[in-house]
Amino acid sequence: MQIRKQAIGIFIGVICVVLAIVWLWMPRTKEKKELKIGVSLYSDSDTFVDSIVSSMQEQAAAYEAETGCPVTLNISRANGSQREQYDQVEQYVALGYDAVCVNLVDRTNASSMVDLAQSEEVPLVFFNREPVREDILRGENVYYVGTDARETARMQGEAVLQSYAAAAEKIDKNGDGILQYVMLEGEMGHQDTILRSDYVIQTIEDGGVKLQKLDAETADWMRSRADAIMEQWIAEMGDEIELVLCNNDDMALGAADALKRKNFTAAVFGIDGTPAGLEALEQKILWATVDCGAKEQGKAVFGIASALGMEKELSKEMELTDGRYVRVPVRARIHESIFLSLIHISEPT
Numbered sequence: 398m399q400i401r402k403q404a405i406g407i408f409i410g411v412i413c414v415v416l417a418i419v420w421l422w423m424p425r426t427k428e429k430k431e432l433k434i435g436v437s438l439y440s441d442s443d444t445f446v447d448s449i450v451s452s453m454q455e456q457a458a459a460y461e462a463e464t465g466c467p468v469t470l471n472i473s474r475a476n477g478s479q480r481e482q483y484d485q486v487e488q489y490v491a492l493g494y495d496a497v498c499v500n501l502v503d504r505t506n507a508s509s510m511v512d513l514a515q516s517e518e519v520p521l522v523f524f525n526r527e528p529v530r531e532d533i534l535r536g537e538n539v540y541y542v543g544t545d546a547r548e549t550a551r552m553q554g555e556a557v558l559q560s561y562a563a564a565a566e567k568i569d570k571n572g573d574g575i576l577q578y579v580m581l582e583g584e585m586g587h588q589d590t591i592l593r594s595d596y597v598i599q600t601i602e603d604g605g606v607k608l609q610k611l612d613a614e615t616a617d618w619m620r621s622r623a624d625a626i627m628e629q630w631i632a633e634m635g636d637e638i639e640l641v642l643c644n645n646d647d648m649a650l651g652a653a654d655a656l657k658r659k660n661f662t663a664a665v666f667g668i669d670g671t672p673a674g675l676e677a678l679e680q681k682i683l684w685a686t687v688d689c690g691a692k693e694q695g696k697a698v699f700g701i702a703s704a705l706g707m708e709k710e711l712s713k714e715m716e717l718t719d720g721r722y723v724r725v726p727v728r729a730r731i732h733e734s735i736f737l738s739l740i741h742i743s744e745p746t
């Protein structure tokens with residue numbers, strides 16, 4: 398009897414020791430009671446980036462309502478200063494934020510930010526301004542959300558081809574079979590400026606429409622600068638300008654402002670699908686734009702930051718390319734009167 402009691406005692410003791418060892422070795426996941434996400438933006442105002450941020454704010458409110466977990470989404474703006482942006486990220490890390498989302502000022506200069514976040518194990522989500530691949534791969538929880546810039550350009554080019562097929566006489570004002578164009582480019586060195594400017598031309602030429610470049614200039618994504626440049630071009634070249642290719646909607650709207658003021662016409666094409674861009678499309682102020690999915694981009698940025706910030710797996714729905722990239726799908730939006738003319742020209746007479 399005594400021996401049996403001793404055996405039971407030893408058995409219970411061994412079980413307790415085993416359980417204690419297992420408990421000690423179990424990975425500790427902190428039960429987080431709130432989610433704090435820091436966001437640093439490259440500029441004090443940028444229409445497209447601001448619409449990505451609005452989508453993140455909507456996502457944060459929905460997350461809070463769904464999970465009951467309070468979310469802080471702190472937005473700071475670096476006003477074009479890489480130094481200021483680094484300080485903002487450093488501050489978020491020091492304050493124990495769960496994840497940091499960065500819209501880089503200088504996209505070639507992300508390595509120190511990655512090292513900083515990595516040293517404190519804070520996940521980083523870059524968006525809209527793409528760091529070089531080596532910087533993305535420098536840290537473990539480092540991601541990028543954006544679009545495929547070539548695809549946005551290809552769609553803008555396709556929109557020009559479709560418009561030309563449907564209404565050549567309206568675009569090719571002098572009827573010489575060549576489209577005389579000017580191009581308003583975004584910020585120099587930005588991946589979207591470089592790729593959009595090249596691939597739109599390639600797409601149009603590959604589609605068999607001849608182009609003649611009159612001029613190209615950077616308006617830094619800005620409506621007011623594009624307006625001033627376009628006004629200058631109108632003064633110099635007037636009606637010679639048939640096509641205005643713009644790297645984004647804000648610059649397309651600026652060009653349209655100048656054309657309207659000076660009472661000239663030319664076919665203006667944008668990219669982004671901002672609310673103002675889509676409204677201008679409705680009114681046929683723009684011939685086409687490419688919707689770059691600001692809402693989906695905001696959803697993906699918040700989705701990654703919230704999952705990693707709460708030390709959870711990324712949602713299975715998150716479609717990753719090369720393990721670290723989310724490229725949201727883009728859609729061409731062409732003014733419907735062009736499709737109406739397409740239907741019209743394909744009807745037997």
Ligand code: GAL
Pocket residue numbers: 443444445446525526583587589618644645646647668669
């Ligand atoms: C581009 C967008 C521009 C501007 C820029 C800022 O993708 O088309 O409108 O927002 O990003 O990085």
